[in-house]
Amino acid sequence: MLRTFRAALKGNSIEWLDEAPELGEQSIAVHITVLEEKTGIDSATRGQRMAEVLEKLAASRAFSEIDPIAWQHEVRQDRSIPGRDE
Numbered sequence: 001m002l003r004t005f006r007a008a009l010k011g012n013s014i015e016w017l018d019e020a021p022e023l024g025e026q027s028i029a030v031h032i033t034v035l036e037e038k039t040g041i042d043s044a045t046r047g048q049r050m051a052e053v054l055e056k057l058a059a060s061r062a063f064s065e066i067d068p069i070a071w072q073h074e075v076r077q078d079r080s081i082p083g084r085d086e
Contacts (some may be wrong), residue, residue, distance in 0.1 A: 009034070 006017040009032060042047075 003021070005019060005021055008015045008017060014032075
C-alpha cells in the first residue's frame with residue numbers, strides 16, 4: 001500500500017510536516033515530487049487564457065448533443081435521507 005506523508009525538503013534532509021512514517025533505522029526507496037507553488041503566469045493572464053479557451057469551446061458547440069438534465073441524473077449519486085420520502 002502506498003502512503004503519502006507531507007514533508008519539506010531542505011538541502012539533503014527531509015523535515016516531516018505532519019505524521020512521520022515509522023521506519024526505525026531501515027532504509028526505504030522513495031520518490032519525491034517537488035511541488036512548485038508559482039506557475040510563472042500571473043492570475044490575470046491565466047484568467048484571460050482560460051476565458052479564451054472557454055469561448056472557443058462554446059463556439060465549437062462541443063456539448064450541444066448532451067442533454068444536461070439526463071447527464072446530471074446519470075452522474076449524480078444521491079444517497080437516501082432518512083424521512084425524506086415518507
